[in-house]
Amino acid sequence: MAKATGGGYLRRLMQRASLHGVLILLCIIWIYPIVWMVSASFKTNAQMWNNSAGLIPDPLQLDNYVRAWTTSNFSIYFLNTVIFAVSVVALIVFLGSTSGYVLGRFKFPGKRLIMVLFIGTTVVPRATTIIPLFQLADMLGLLNNRIGYTLAYTSKTLIIAILLFIGFYIGVPREMEDSGAIDGCNFWQQFRHIMLPLAKPIIGTVTILNTIGAWKAFMIPLVFTFSRPNLRTLGVGMYAFVGEFSSDWAAMAAAASISIVPMMVVFLLFQRYFIEGLAGAVKG
Amino acid sequence: MNAGRSDGQEPNVQKSVLNKPGLKKSELRKTDAFKAEGQRSMWIALFLLPTMLVFLMFILWPIIASIYYSFFQWNGIGEWPSYYVGLRNYQDLIGDSHFWNAFKNTVVFVVLNNLIKLPLTLIIAYMLNNPRLRFSNLYRTGLFLPMVSSTAIIGIVMTFILNPWNGPLNKMLLDIGVLGRPVDWLGNINLAMLVVILVEVWHYSGQYIIYWLAGLQTIPKELYEAAEVDGANSVQTFLFVTIPALKPVIIIVTLLGIVMSLRVFDIVMAMTGGGPAFSTDVIGTFIYRNAFGTASPRIGYSSAVAVLFGGLIMVLGTLQGKIVGRGNHG
Numbered sequence: 182m183a184k185a186t187g188g189g190y191l192r193r194l195m196q197r198a199s200l201h202g203v204l205i206l207l208c209i210i211w212i213y214p215i216v217w218m219v220s221a222s223f224k225t226n227a228q229m230w231n232n233s234a235g236l237i238p239d240p241l242q243l244d245n246y247v248r249a250w251t252t253s254n255f256s257i258y259f260l261n262t263v264i265f266a267v268s269v270v271a272l273i274v275f276l277g278s279t280s281g282y283v284l285g286r287f288k289f290p291g292k293r294l295i296m297v298l299f300i301g302t303t304v305v306p307r308a309t310t311i312i313p314l315f316q317l318a319d320m321l322g323l324l325n326n327r328i329g330y331t332l333a334y335t336s337k338t339l340i341i342a343i344l345l346f347i348g349f350y351i352g353v354p355r356e357m358e359d360s361g362a363i364d365g366c367n368f369w370q371q372f373r374h375i376m377l378p379l380a381k382p383i384i385g386t387v388t389i390l391n392t393i394g395a396w397k398a399f400m401i402p403l404v405f406t407f408s409r410p411n412l413r414t415l416g417v418g419m420y421a422f423v424g425e426f427s428s429d430w431a432a433m434a435a436a437a438s439i440s441i442v443p444m445m446v447v448f449l450l451f452q453r454y455f456i457e458g459l460a461g462a463v464k465g
Numbered sequence: 466m467n468a469g470r471s472d473g474q475e476p477n478v479q480k481s482v483l484n485k486p487g488l489k490k491s492e493l494r495k496t497d498a499f500k501a502e503g504q505r506s507m508w509i510a511l512f513l514l515p516t517m518l519v520f521l522m523f524i525l526w527p528i529i530a531s532i533y534y535s536f537f538q539w540n541g542i543g544e545w546p547s548y549y550v551g552l553r554n555y556q557d558l559i560g561d562s563h564f565w566n567a568f569k570n571t572v573v574f575v576v577l578n579n580l581i582k583l584p585l586t587l588i589i590a591y592m593l594n595n596p597r598l599r600f601s602n603l604y605r606t607g608l609f610l611p612m613v614s615s616t617a618i619i620g621i622v623m624t625f626i627l628n629p630w631n632g633p634l635n636k637m638l639l640d641i642g643v644l645g646r647p648v649d650w651l652g653n654i655n656l657a658m659l660v661v662i663l664v665e666v667w668h669y670s671g672q673y674i675i676y677w678l679a680g681l682q683t684i685p686k687e688l689y690e691a692a693e694v695d696g697a698n699s700v701q702t703f704l705f706v707t708i709p710a711l712k713p714v715i716i717i718v719t720l721l722g723i724v725m726s727l728r729v730f731d732i733v734m735a736m737t738g739g740g741p742a743f744s745t746d747v748i749g750t751f752i753y754r755n756a757f758g759t760a761s762p763r764i765g766y767s768s769a770v771a772v773l774f775g776g777l778i779m780v781l782g783t784l785q786g787k788i789v790g791r792g793n794h795g
Contacts, residue, residue, distance in 0.1 A: 304782025
């Protein structure tokens with residue numbers, strides 16, 4: 182390698198420094214609202230008024246969390262959201278893996294039609310079909326209960342999970358099943374003991390994408406809990422909270438932190454699966 | 466091991482079957498295969514049944530019902546619409562200035578959001594893609610963090626930050642002298658839409674950085690090496706190597722960005738509710754307001770909006786599917 186001249190070296194150094202400078206600035210802007218929210222959650226309402234831009238609460242106090250958690254029902258919303266997210270993920274992994282397996286590995290009449298319907302309907306936005314969905318749930322008695330909004334939410338994200346499982350199962354070599362057949366496994370056992378464990382990476386991706394997705398859900402839980410406030414999830418609870426207590430800003434910041442921070446932790450722990458799941462959309 | 470299995474074990478299986486008396490060898494093979502085939506079909510149907518049930522009830526039925534409802538005048542009371550009006554909802558739609566306002570706002574949202582988001586995230590991804598960049602993972606995590614928070618809550622946090630009385634943004638801009646007096650970012654009919662768009666860009670930028678990074682990884686290293694040999698600087702490399710090589714990915718991500726942003730609802734609902742003076746009202750909030758946000762819901766009319774709009778998105782989505790499909794085959 183040729184020896185770099187002094188000027189070239191300096192220019193490189195400057196370039197690298199400015200690259201880092203730009204990225205650091207971007208990161209500061211990007212995480213400022215989140216840091217601001219968390220810091221505000223430890224301020225008093227008076228501090229929020231007088232020192233709203235400051236990031237260090239003084240004195241630091243936890244009372245906002247107590248108010249949000251108990252008097253404003255965020256403990257209930259939190260529990261509802263956990264139950265919702267766990268049920269959604271369990272349903273999606275079960276439905277997605279079973280149907281993704283048969284659609285990915287077997288030929289049968291009607292398969293093409295199913296695929297066309299699945300893919301064609303993924304692009305239709307929820308807002309455009311929310312009215313009949315609401316009516317149907319009402320007719321079936323699924324409004325204002327957990328099963329209703331879990332099923333309604335699952336239906337939408339399920340298709341993407343199915344496509345991920347199909348993509349995976351198409352690539353698994355045929356011999357994997359043959360060996361199971363010889364061991365005397367029936368179809369279900371073959372799936373349960375051989376094919377399902379193979380799909381662990383996809384299960385991981387689907388789990389993390391949908392945990393975060395369900396945690397963020399808004400429209401379905403909103404219209405499905407109109408008359409049952411104690412079934413609200415965090416997003417809906419927060420939306421209602423702002424309407425009811427619009428002066429207690431510090432408690433709202435605490436409620437927002439309760440809603441957002443757990444998913445950030447989940448994301449930091451399982452970043453890789455999340456990124457792989459999203460990147461799949463572009464890799465095709 | 467595989468070869469050993471297929472040579473050595475298959476006869477064993479056949480033998481055990483042949484041990485059953487009363488059937489000729491050829492006959493037996495046929496019924497056996499038949500039975501296995503029938504059983505397999507049953508299992509396939511069983512595996513698909515729960516998914517199909519959920520799909521038919523919660524996805525396909527609402528789409529069909531939306532189309533059906535759109536031919537009726539109905540306030541949602543009673544189990545089923547009965548006052549058939551033919552195409553009148555669609556005719557009313559064409560003459561409704563609120564609909565066209567929401568339509569225009571949606572187009573503005575989609576165009577501006579993507580014009581800002583796509584180039585910005587591509588440039589960021591290009592900077593992050595450098596394998597020699599230190600702290601790359603740290604930067605990525607920082608930039609990805611907003612996208613895991615729910616839109617409803619982001620919207621509310623942002624209304625705090627932007628508020629004209631004591632919002633930190635106004636405070637900071639006043640302190641450094643950029644502003645002479647506080648700006649009501651979300652209460653100004655000329656600014657509100659732009660602010661909502663910028664918040665949406667910030668919120669989902671991480672997702673697009675991931676898309677671009679995945680795309681950038683498909684560009685062969687040799688192309689970059691050749692550019693380096695030719696003495697190209699990083700801006701030249703970006704313009705004349707990266708962009709042309711990324712063309713198929715750019716098309717996919719752009720269509721993805723358009724289809725996703727057409728769905729805009731949560732962020733508007735949480736930040737402005739469509740206001741002030743309908744300046745941020747989009748199709749999603751228009752449908753919601755007509756169906757749930759009024760004392761006299763217009764279900765048939767809302768459905769007509771939904772059908773028209775959903776149809777448009779499906780056309781775009783099909784286009785995307787076609788392009789992605791072509792990319793995979795050739």
